[in-house]
Amino acid sequence: MEVNAVVWFRKGLRIHDNPALDRARRGATKVLYPIFVLDPRYLERDRDAFSPGSARAGLGRIQFLLESLTDLDKSLRRLGSRLVVLRGGDPAEVLVRVLKEWNVGKLCYESDTEPYGQARDARVEVFASAAGIEVFSPVSHTLFDPADIIRKNGGKPPLTYQSFVKLAGRPLPPIGQQFSALPPVGDLGEWEDVGVPTIQELGYGDVGQVEFSPFRGGESEALKRMDEYLSDKEKVATFEKPKGDPSAFLKPATTVLSPYLKFGCLSSRLFYHRIQEIYVKAKKLTSPPVSLLGQLLWREFFYTVAFGTPNFDRMRGNEICKQIPWKDDDQLLASWRDGRTGFPWIDAIMVQLRQWGWMHHLARHSVACFLTRGDLFVHWEKGRDVFERLLIDSDWAINNGNWLWLSCSSFFYQYHRIYSPITFGKKYDPTGKFIRHFLPVLKDMPKEYIYEPWTAPLSVQKKAKCIIGTDYPKPVVSHEVANKQCRQKMGEAYALNSGGPSQVNDEKLVELRRKFDQEESTAADQGPKLKQKRLTT
DNA sequence: TTAAGGTTGCAGTG
DNA sequence: CACTGCAACCTTAA
DSSP states (O other), X not given: OOEEEEEEESSOOOSTTOHHHHHHHSSSEEEEEEEXXXXXXXXXXXXXXXXXXXXXXXXXXXXHHHHHHHHHHHHHHXXXXXXXXXXXXXXXXXXXXXXXXXXXXXXXXXXXXXXXXXXXXXXXXXXXXXXXXXXXXOOOSSSSXXXXXXXXXXXXXXXXXXXXXXXXXXXXXXXXXXXXOOOOOOOOTTOOOOOOOOTIIIIITTOOXXXXXXXXXXXXXXXXXXXXXXXXXXXXXXXXXXXXXXXXXXXXXXXXXXXXXXXXXXXXXXXXXXXXXXHHHOSSOOOTTTSHXXXXXXXXXXXHHHHHSTTTTOSTTXXXXXXXXXXXXXXXXXXXXXXXXXXXXXXXXXXXXXXXXXXXXXXXXXXXXXXXXXXXXXXXXHHHHHHHHHOTTOOHHHHHHHHHHHTTSSSOOOTTOOOOTTHHHHHHOTTOHHHHHHOGGGTTSOTTTTTOGGGSOHHHHHXXXXXXXXXXXXXXXXXXXXXXXXXXXXXXXXXXXXXXXXXXXXXXHHHHHHHHHXXXXXXXXXXXXXXXXXXXX
């Protein structure tokens, strides 16, 4: 019996290694609807947000998504099909309606482990099962099935990278299926294919910000970028993440494939497979966790822990997260978010985030450490929100996992190791090329002062046409003082957690927060001396 | 109970 | 650039 099939794209915006698409076209499929449902929460303009974009995504990532959809549509058209773009409110509701109206017998979509995706898909699945529709929902966004790994580990996710790698083994190869043609798209009935909207059509016509991002979305771009990177086989084989240069921006030190992996423009299995091919022929080879293959396994690690940990994206109610009375200071947060902390290395990275939607991994570490346990002691959830919005590669599991890591809330606990907002960048970029590019106001500051412009004599500031306190802000804290205070606080917060995070109640947290506040106000009384010392050195 | 190891700290030294 | 001392956290495995 012939059936109408739907392949529902969400992530997995690709033709290659796409088991859902493969299954949808197979068998007695008469017509095939490849659909994407525009989610108003993801796309509709939110004027209250701190940057252009919707409630959930900055404009840079929206743009990347639209480009990816356009590319997917082109590829489908080459196969005699097209991407049917639907608008009509909540995606799960739209799905249920089209399943009914198009008399669909087979529904295929890639499994999604994020809480938002799980809730959305559960609603669709309940309807489909009741209606007798065949549902195929393969794991193809990740190398492994997180549920599988958790089962192998006795029901709990592995909490260290090493134990994860031991459990994981080797992933399945990508499906080699090449399509020559796809079944035709069926009648849409009352539905309209609205096509992939432009930024202007979404109501962002007056915003000129996204053009700065040098990374274009889509499967074609992803494959091109991967091939280009993999062409230097020795570089691939000897890749060592910590040795990359976070200040390199004309030619980034890493692959910048993360946004393509996030949207599934690139299959992680294909990438894994291609790296493996290079490894077997390589003379010299690095290993996980620092190798390029090791980076892909980090992605899997965070996907697995995130899937198996309730409230993974929060401090409260999160079993693996240290309960720490972070400071609630919107002014400090805003200075960090808007790139005006007065530390050029930090601010330049935050400007790169705004403009490009991407920064080097170690640059992310620098600013995340600075916001949380290193200097400002602001809650990691606040920083997480900023990254989630502005990064074109922001990925729920990985972003939250790394914020837990960097804030020493989970996975990593050596809170005495703090990135210096002054010397860390200097190691890689002593003349400050990165800072001059993203903070042009400092472009004529002599290299002796570029990382600490507040120490430049006034005559130097005048000559550089950048008066600190007027043209560029004074530092919001003294790193020397702040990082010592942070270490102290982390010690006390860790002591509070000695019986495990679940033993820390609201009362205890508030009590320690009060103690910190008191110490801060005492320190502020002695502040002028400190401030003066900082500004005249 | 103890020892070892943990993707990527810093400052100082040769 | 590679090494060390610094101060010292956690989890895992024995």
